Each structure stands twice: as C-alpha cells, then as structure tokens.
Amino acid sequence: MNEDNKITDKKVIETEVTMGTVHSAAIEPYRVRLFVEDEIVRDAEITVGINHRGIERIMEGLPVEKANSLTEKICGICSNSHIWNSCLVAEKAIGIEVPERAQYIRVIMEELERLHSHMLYLAHGNEVLGHETFAMRLFYIRETVMELLRMIGGNRVQYGVSIIGGIRPRCELDEMRIQKIREGLDLIEEKITDFADRFVSDPMVMSRITGVGTLSQKQAIKLGATGPTLRSTGVAIDLRSEMESYDPFDFDIITQDDGDVKSNLLVRVLEIPEAIKIIRQALDNLPEGKITNRSWEMQDAPINKSYIEVPRGTLYHSYALEDGRVRNCVIRTPSIANIGAMQYAAVGHHITDAQLAIVQCDPCFTCTDRAIQIIKI
Numbered sequence: 001m002n003e004d005n006k007i008t009d010k011k012v013i014e015t016e017v018t019m020g021t022v023h024s025a026a027i028e029p030y031r032v033r034l035f036v037e038d039e040i041v042r043d044a045e046i047t048v049g050i051n052h053r054g055i056e057r058i059m060e061g062l063p064v065e066k067a068n069s070l071t072e073k074i075c076g077i078c079s080n081s082h083i084w085n086s087c088l089v090a091e092k093a094i095g096i097e098v099p100e101r102a103q104y105i106r107v108i109m110e111e112l113e114r115l116h117s118h119m120l121y122l123a124h125g126n127e128v129l130g131h132e133t134f135a136m137r138l139f140y141i142r143e144t145v146m147e148l149l150r151m152i153g154g155n156r157v158q159y160g161v162s163i164i165g166g167i168r169p170r171c172e173l174d175e176m177r178i179q180k181i182r183e184g185l186d187l188i189e190e191k192i193t194d195f196a197d198r199f200v201s202d203p204m205v206m207s208r209i210t211g212v213g214t215l216s217q218k219q220a221i222k223l224g225a226t227g228p229t230l231r232s233t234g235v236a237i238d239l240r241s242e243m244e245s246y247d248p249f250d251f252d253i254i255t256q257d258d259g260d261v262k263s264n265l266l267v268r269v270l271e272i273p274e275a276i277k278i279i280r281q282a283l284d285n286l287p288e289g290k291i292t293n294r295s296w297e298m299q300d301a302p303i304n305k306s307y308i309e310v311p312r313g314t315l316y317h318s319y320a321l322e323d324g325r326v327r328n329c330v331i332r333t334p335s336i337a338n339i340g341a342m343q344y345a346a347v348g349h350h351i352t353d354a355q356l357a358i359v360q361c362d363p364c365f366t367c368t369d370r371a372i373q374i375i376k377i
Contacts, residue, residue, distance in 0.1 A: 015035070015036050015037070016033055016034070016035055016036075017033075017034045017035075017036055017351060018031065018032070018033055018034075019031070019032040019034070019354075019355065020032055020047075021050050028051060028364070028365040028366050029050040029051055029365065030046060030047065030048050030050060030363075030365045031046070031047040031050070032044065032045070032046050032047075032354070032355075032358065033045040033047070034346070034351060034354050036351050039350055039351050039352075040348065040349070040350060040351070041346050041347050041348065041349055041350075041351060041354050042347065042348075043347060044343045044344075044346045044347060044354065044358075045343065046339055046340075046342065046343050046358065048339070048365050048368050048369055049369055050365075050369070051365060051366050051369045052369040053073075053369065055070060055071070055073065055074055055331070056329045056330065056331060058070065059071075059319070059326050059329045060326065060327065060328075060329060061325050061326065061327070062325060062326055063324055063325055063326075064090050064164070064298075064321060064324060064325065064326050065163065065164060067086070067319075067325075067326040067329070068083055068086040068087055068090070068162075068163075068164065069083065069160065071083050071085075071086040071317070071331070072158040072160065073158070074331065074333075074366070074367055075333070075364055075366060075367045076157050076158070076366075077113075077116075077117050077120060077311075077364060078113060078117060078310050078311055078312070078315075078364070078367070079113075079157060079158045079159065080109050080110060080113045080153075080159055080161060080162070081110065081113065081308065081310035081311070081315055082315070082317075082331075083160070083161075083162050084106055084109075084110065084161075084162045084308065085306050085307075085308045085310075085315055085316075085317040086306075086317050086319075087162045087163065087164050088306040088308070088317070089304050089305070089306045089317050089318060089319055090164045090304075090321070091164060091165065092304045092306060093301035093302075093304040093320075093321055094164075094296055094297075094298065094299055094301065094321075095296075096164065096165050096293060096296045097293060098165060098166055098293060099166055099289055099290045099291055099292065099293055100287045100289065101286065101287045101288065101289045101290065101291050102165075102166035102167045102290070102291045102292060102293075103244075103245050104248075104282045104285075104286050104287060105161070105167050105171065105172075105173055105282075105286075105291065106161070106162055106167060106245060107245050107246065107249070107278065107279075107282050108152075108173070108181070108279050108282045108283070109149075109152065109153070109159065109161050109162075109171075110310075111275040111276075111278045111279045111282075112145055112148055112149055112152075112275075112279065113149070113311065114271070114275045114310075114311045115142075115145045115188065115272060115275050115276070116142055116145040116146060116149065117311035117312075117362075118268040118269075118271060118272055118275075118311060119138050119139075119141060119142040119145065119192075119272070120138075120142060121268055121311075121362040122134075122138050122265065122268060122269065123135045123136075123138035123139050123142065124359065125261075125265060125359065125360070126138065126205075128355060128356055128359055129205060129208055129209070129356070131205060134195070134198075134199065134205075137195060138195065140191075141188060141191045141192055141195065144184045144187055144188050145184070145188065147184070148180065148181055148184045151177060151180060152171055152173070152177065153171055154170065154171075159171070163292065164296075165292050165293040165294055165296060166290070166291050166292035166293055167291050167292065168292075169291065169292065171291075172291055173283075173286065178283055178286070181279065181283060182280075182283060185276050185279060185280060188272075188276065189273065189276050192269075192272050192273075193273075196269050199265075199269065200266075206262065208356075209260070209261040209262040209265060209356070210258075210260060210261075210262045211258075211260055211262075212260055212261045212262075212349060212353045212356055212357060213260055213261045213264075213342070213345040213346065213349065213353065213356060213357030213358075213360050214258065214259050214260045214345065215229075215232075215233055215259040215260075215341060215344065215345045216233065216259055217233040217234050217235060217259065219233075219259075219341070219344060220233040220235065220259060220341060221235065223337070223340055223341040223344060224337040224340070224341070225313075225337055225338055225341040225361070226312075226313030226314045226334045226337055226338060227309070227310070227311070227312045227313025227314065227334050227338070228254075228264060228267040228268055228271065228311075228312070228313070228362070229264060229312075229313065229334075229338045229341065229360075229361040229362075230313070231253065231254060231255045231256070231267050232255070232256045232258070232259050232260075232263035232264045232266075232267045233256075233257070233258075233259035233263070234255050234256070234257045234259075235255065236253045236255050237253075238253045238309055239307060239308060239309035239314055240309045241253065243308060243309065246278075248281070248282075248285065249278045249281050249282065250277075250281065251274045251277055251278050252274055254267050254270045254271050254274060255267070260360075261356055261357065261360045264360040264361065264362075265360070268362075298321070298324040299321070300321055300322055300323070301320060301321040302320055303318050303319065303320045303328055304318060304319070304320070305317070305318040306318070310334065311362070312333070312334040312335055312338065312361075312362050312364060312367075313334025313335075313337070313338065314334055315331075315332070315333055315334060316330070316331065316332040316333075317329075317330075317331050318330045318331075333364065333367040333368055335361070335362075335363050335364045335365070335367050335368045336368045338361035338362075338363060339358075339361065339363050339365075339368065341361065342357060342358045342359075342360070342361050342363065343358075345357045345358075345360070345361075346358055
C-alpha cells in the first residue's frame with residue numbers, strides 16, 4: 001500500500017453506467033453517462049438535444065409579435081418568463097414605455113410562476129428521494145397556484161399575458177381577481193409553512209440530502225452556475241435586484257452556504273415566502289391607469305439584449321428587428337450552465353446519489369434544446 005493507504009497492485013476496472021434517454025424521475029428526455037469505480041462516480045457526461053425543436057431558427061423572419069408568442073413554447077414551466085423577456089427586447093429596441101400598472105401585473109405573473117416552478121421542483125425532488133407523501137402534498141399545494149394562473153391568463157400553461165407595450169386586456173386584474181389571489185396566497189403560505197416544518201425536521205430526508213452533490217462557491221462561479229444553484233453556495237446574486245420592474249418591491253435574497261442538495265432545496269423553500277411577499281406588495285400598491293401602450297410604430301433596430309431573473313436563474317433573449325420581423329434571435333436559458341455544473345457535482349458520490357446530484361439544479365432539458373449548428377460540407 002502507498003502512503004495514501006490505497007492499494008496500488010490492484011487493477012481497477014472502469015465501468016460505464018448509462019441512464020436515459022428516459023428516467024423515471026424526470027419528465028424530459030436526456031442521457032447521462034456515469035463512469036464509476038467501485039460504485040463511486042469518477043466522471044459524468046450529460047447529453048441533451050433529444051427534444052430539439054429549432055425554435056430560434058423558426059423565429060427567424062417571423063413578425064415580432066408572432067415570434068414572441070412562439071417563445072412561450074420553449075418551456076411549459078417558465079413560459080411567462082420567456083414571452084416577458086422577449087417583449088422586453090422589442091420594447092427596448094423601439095423605445096416603448098410600458099404603463100406602470102402593466103409592469104406590476106407582469107411581476108405578479110412572474111412571481112406566481114416562480115411559486116409553481118419551485119413547488120414542482122420540490123415535488124419532483126421528493127420523488128427522486130422516494131418520498132411520495134411529500135411529493136403529492138406539494139402537488140396539492142401547487143394546484144392553488146395553477147388555478148390562479150388559469151384565472152388570470154385563461155390557461156394553466158402558456159398564459160399569453162405579456163404583449164409588446166404591456167399586457168393583454170383579458171389579463172387585467174379587477175377586484176374579484178385581486179381578492180382571489182389574496183385568498184390563494186394565504187392558503188399557500190399556511191400550507192407551505194407546515195410542509196417546510198415537516199420537511200426540515202424529517203431526519204431520514206435530511207440525512208439523505210446533506211452533503212450530496214456538493215458544489216463549492218469557487219466551483220459554482222467558475223462553471224457559470226446561476227440562480228438558486230449559485231445562491232445555494234452563498235453567492236447573493238439575484239438579477240431581480242437590478243431589474244427596473246422590481247424597483248418598487250422589497251424582498252430578501254435567499255442564500256445557503258453548503259452547495260449541496262439540501263441547500264438547493266432550502267433556497268427554493270425559502271424563496272416561496274419571498275415571492276408571496278412581492279405579490280402582496282404589488283396587489284397593495286397596484287397603480288391605476290392603462291395596462292397597454294399601443295402608441296408606438298414599428299421600426300428597424302439592431303440586436304438588443306435583455307436579461308431577467310427566472311425561477312432557475314438568468315434568462316437571456318436577444319434579436320434584431322427588420323421590417324417588423326425578428327432577425328438573429330438568440331436565447332440562453334439558465335439550465336445550460338447549471339447542467340454543466342451538475343456534471344461536476346455528481347463526481348465523487350455513490351452511484352445511487354448521482355441522479356439526486358444532477359436534478360438538484362432543477363434542470364430544464366427542453367429549455368436547453370434550442371440552438372442548432374450549421375456545418376459546411
């Protein structure tokens with residue numbers, strides 16, 4: 001034996017374990033290759049592209065409002081985030097001033113979407129843990145959020161709230177809708193508080209997620225992690241603090257320090273009350289006035305960019321305008337960076353913990369499957 005007490009005269013056989021393209025704990029197709037020695041992961045490779053639909057290429061040349069609607073199809077979980085950010089690009093390019101009331105309603109929709117996204121993540125996380133009771137309880141709580149989204153946008157997915165210059169008239173918040181949102185928030189807050197108490201006091205759950213999939217702060221920054229995945233390592237970066245739409249609202253940036261599965265889960269659990277706080281502030285101070293500014297004329301514009309904070313991290317949209325049509329569209333979702341970080345987080349852990357380490361970043365493989373590469377032959 002050598003000085004590190006490792007056997008040197010034993011031949012180590014590397015074994016590859018493949019998971020996917022369909023995994024029971026994920027609702028989207030992807031492929032994971034784990035290279036293991038004695039059931040310990042020594043390297044990992046995550047492959048996406050199976051659900052590629054070429055949305056950026058399809059958007060090329062479409063009228064801008066039609067292209068914006070198409071961005072909702074990128075992701076069924078954060079569809080509001082995509083269309084909002086895509087509208088922000090056009091508004092910046094043309095110089096459109098969005099009515100203050102519309103900005104407040106956009107924030108309300110985004111925070112409701114954050115609630116449902118985080119609860120979906122927590123529910124699927126508990127499925128991976130094998131805790132069906134916690135998973136079903138979270139899906140039950142999430143139903144209240146989904147009904148609020150349906151009430152405002154007319155649909156549980158792809159609500160079509162944002163348009164260039166504001167929001168659709170059918171998404172206006174009257175007193176009845178405002179009261180329903182308040183009642184729903186009270187119910188959600190009560191039930192999620194009860195769940196959080198039970199979750200963190202469950203010794204089996206805590207022992208299963210503590211120290212698994214650890215990513216240090218230095219590694220997270222180096223690998224470009226974003227959103228809750230980055231904040232779980234102690235980095236207090238939340239782009240909402242820099243967004244003009246969030247200037248009127250007070251909220252805390254939630255961080256944890258360990259960078260493991262437990263920290264990732266707790267960041268999202270603790271962000272739920274903050275999202276509720278923002279929505280309540282928006283309802284209490286909802287300005288009067290118009291919800292749409294249509295007094296603008298289409299014009300050509302060079303490439304403009306927009307960054308916003310979505311449930312998984314920083315979302316980037318950019319495109320140019322030519323004769324009212326979209327050119328050179330580029331969309332970068334947070335999952336592309338976080339998935340790469342999770343390849344690193346899985347290394348060094350037992351093979352049974354690998355899937356848990358990968359899904360801790362709340363990956364959206366469909367969001368990531370957009371770009372195409374044209375190769376000249």
